[in-house]
Amino acid sequence: MAGVTLPAADWRARPGLDRMIDALDGTSGMARWVGGAVRDTLLGLPVADIDLATRFAPDAVVQRLEAAGIKAVPTGIAHGTVTAISEGTVVEVTTLRRDVATDGRHAVVAFSDDWREDAARRDFTMNALYADPLTGEIFDWFGGREDLAARRVRFIGDPYRRIAEDHLRILRFFRFHARFGDAIDAEGLAACVARANDLMALSRERIAAELLKLLVAPGAVPVVTLMEARGIFRPVLPEIETDGVTRLTELAAREAAAGVAPDAIRRLAALVAPSAAEAVGARLKLSNNDRKRLIQATAGPGDEGAHALGYRAGIEGAIDRLLLCGADPTALIGWERPALPIGGGALVARGLAKGPDVARTLRVVEDRWIAEGFPAAERVAAIADEAVDQALRSRRNA
Structure with missing residues (x-):
């Protein structure tokens, strides 16, 4: 690992970060960047969320941040996470941890000061990369950099154990592969297929959150195709069948041709039969607006034209309906729904x-x-x- 450093990136110059690092004694090795910010920087991707791992206990984190005039919000303090806000910059600060007990849904943790122990409890090697905030030195105990270079999503250690700790990692494996992967890791795939029924123990909200992120990932279509073929959806979304995957494939091609951004609810509507849309929306506990979109997305283009449909159904809903029936939605791109100028x-x-x-x-x-x-x-x-x-x-x- 010697000599490997984090490349320069815009996010590292965000206002307030230096104050956080000073407050948490990052210059003395007590805090390091971790996870997505490190991974995405190494891949040359824009960074949205910033995470900082620290040896300080959660209470000490709060005390140090507040002493430096930085807002500290105890968002998940029982699990060691404090949200730090400095000059408008938001960072999730988490104390190093190890798992004491897990049941596939929740974990009981103990705080630690061992960087490798903290890394070992994470899901994938590409998410267990740390970087010194001062020098940028990369710390990688499980081959995460090599997996990034190979575009390979790989569990840390035994995939079956990682899945037993948190069943949601089955869906995360496929979502991360759809975003970052090339050739799928055979050992990880086999474990996910074998343990797919474990998904039934998860809350529907957690399943929905992962599924909707997966559906808009760059590699969503081939990954969803693989998941359906291997029975991953069967325990929680049996409505997703081969016909739905075919509709998703066609929809994704139409979105690309029309220059319309992928949309998770629209793609979910393609996956499930129209007769099942209401039940799926309720089971996944989608918002009222998303349930309405899901149900109406396959209602067809109407017979008044695109602008009339956009006025009556809303632009978002009209684009859903046009794309899903194979009609051209481009007349609605950039169009503003007018208001009837009389009452x-x-x-x-x-x-x-x-x-x-x-x-x-x-x-x-x-x-x-x-x-x-x-x-x-x-x-x-x-x-x-x-x-x-x-x-x-x-x-x-x-």
Whole structure:
């Protein structure tokens, strides 16, 4: 490891980081960068989240940060994690740990001052890389750098043991492979296939979070294809079948052709049969908005055109529906949904009595406005005049 250092990266110059390192005595080896920031920097990727590992106990971390005028939020202090906020920069600071007991869902930890012991409890070799904040020296006990170079996602030690400690690592293995991997690690794959039923013990929220991240990863299509073929989804999402994988493949190609960013809910809608969308959304405990999108995504393009669909279903929902049925969504890219430039009060001012006739006539105005391609207010006024006249005549003749 001698001579291997972390490359320069923009994130290392973020405001407030030097103060955190000083507060946690990083210049004396008491704190090191760890995990995704180190991994992604070595891969030349942008860094979103910054994690810092430290030998200081959680209470000492809080005391040191606050003494330096840095905000310390005890977000997961029972497991050793404190969120540090300095000059707008957010860093997750975690005390070195070792597992005392695990049940596949939760872990009981003890704090440690041993860097290798902390690294050994992590999931994959590429996530167990540490870097000195002053010199950039890389610390790698399990071949993480070699695995990064080979684009190989590999469990630390025995894959079966890593999965027994936390069953979510099955899904994480595939998600990380979809993001970083090339040839899949055979030993890790075999363990995930053998232990797929362990996923049934996890909360549906944890499964949903991993699945939605996986679905937008660069290699999502071949990885999901592999997962379906090997039965990974069967214990928790039996609705995902070969037909769904075919639909996902076609959808991903359409997204790329249209220049539309991958979307996890849209891709999930492709994977599950329309008749199963409501049940899947409920089981995964998706938000109300995401459940609605999932259910409506396969409703088809309608017969009024893309802009009309975008107005009625919302631009996001319309793009879902167009892409999933094989129609062209490009007319909606960059299009802003207009607002009907008239309200019920204007119809009352034209002589319509307050009540259900106003809402009914306003819908007539809106439908004509949509059909005519969203004309400006002057034309809408004329449409309103005609609609009110028709409503009043109908009332008189009733």
